[in-house]
Amino acid sequence: MNKKTRLSFLVLIVMITVSLSAEDAEKSRAGQVTFFYPMGTNGTESMEYTNSFSLNMVYGMNGGVDAFELGGVGNFNTHDVSGMQIAGVSNINMEETRGFQFAGVSNTNFGDSTGLIWSGTLNSVFGDSKGVLVSTINVTTGEMRGLQVGTLNYAARSKGIQLGVINVAAEGSDSLPIGLISIIKGGYYAIEASAGEALYGNLSYKMGVERFYTIFKIGGSLVDGPSFIEGDTFDKNDLILSYGLGWGSLIPLSGHNKLAIEVSSSKIVSNNNWDNEDEEVNFLNKLDINCHIGLGDHLSIFAGPSFNVYVADEIMGDEEGSLPIPYTFFDESYEGTQVQMWVGGNVGITYSF
Known part of the structure; x- marks a missing residue:
């Protein structure tokens, strides 16, 4: 622990100790000005007063605020602040x-x-937190x-909305x-295997709550017949792989x-072409609507339609794309990028735990 960190902890401990020994802030004043405690208009009695307006040039230690407080470095109050x-x-x-409440580094309530x-x-x-917390890290130990x-968002008891990369x-x-990763006790976690008309085999992991969960998915398919991509020869039934991300919601x-409604986007990797994948547009975007038939508390089978939008600029023979597509109702090229749409379907099995 460096000197600056030790000093910060020492100041915090002193502030808390002083606050615990302070009298109730039953007195009130229109305002106060402090350079740093106790060098201010309320002196050593500053923690006995609630001020309508409080100005702390460096830092101030006061009883409370009921209108406005500004601190150059920090504000410390032993009672309510509004x-x-x-x-x-x-x-x-x-x-x-x-x-x-705004602070350049941290707010502690x-x-x-x-x-x-x-x-x-x-x-x-x-x-308890009943408002809006905005920061890199938000922690609520109550409700x-x-x-x-x-x-990163953490709540001991969450009955609100957490919007972040990691929610706990x-x-x-x-x-x-x-968000991307949601770790919720009593939430929704599931492993799912499915099949479709373009990606023949898919494996997904879902996490979050039933109302909103994240989907991590991988899949595979086979090229239907000899072809080539950028000069590399495909043999019949060569493997195409995919990995993707999505979000979904389960409706009882x-x-x-x-009923599951899910959206996802998967990167298609063909001909084991991992090195140049970031330089190529080759994505399958899906809207899936699946009806889950429960076989118990944890197991269900499902089936349903899917709306597909395939966007690719890889060259496969004389056409863009590398994914085997059964048919399209929309097929247009925009400056070398092909956009194809079709309606397909999904079948599969889900185990939740």
Whole structure:
């Protein structure tokens, strides 16, 4: 631990210790100005007062705020804060926070929070959160009923919306996590095997909640007949591979039966051409609507139609593309990129756990 980190922890410990020994902030004043505690208009009694307006040149330690507070480096309040609170580095409030709170690095609220909480790196709420948290990392140790927006979102009990790359909830079956990786206790996790008319075999892993989950998928197919791509010869039944990402939602029907609506996009890799895959457009985009027939609590079979849009600029013989397509109702070329559309179908089996 470097000197700067040790100093930050020491300052935080001193602030918390002082706050625990401070009197209730029952007194109120229209405003106060502090250079740094206790060099301010309220002096050593600053934590006994709730101010309508608070200006802290470096940092201030006050009882509370009910309108506006601005701190060059940081603001620290032992009681409720409402209105607007802005700090260059950090805000720390020991009780309830209501309104708009912004900090360049972090906001730490030990009570409940309501409103918009925004920081550059970390928002921490050690109570319930009913507003909007926006930061790189958002943490709520109580119940989150609002919205978390960040790279990493965590809630002990989530009944709101998490929008981020990674969403985590210790309890969250009623939540709505929207992101790439959603780890939700009591959520929806499933492995699925399916077959279609273009990609003959597919394997998917799904994670999130039934209302909204992420799909990681791989698949394979066979080229129907001799052909070539950029001078490389295809033999009959050569393998084409795919990998992709998607999102979906399960809608309850009756009993164990459910309707799945899913969108996905898969990169097609043909002729083992991994080296140049980023230089080529070769994607199969799908909208799948499948009816799941439950065979119990965990197992279901499904079937349904799919709407397909294939976009490719690989050369296969005299045509663009490398995926075997049964037919198209739309087939147009745009500056060497072929766009083909058709309606197909899916059948498969799903195991959820």
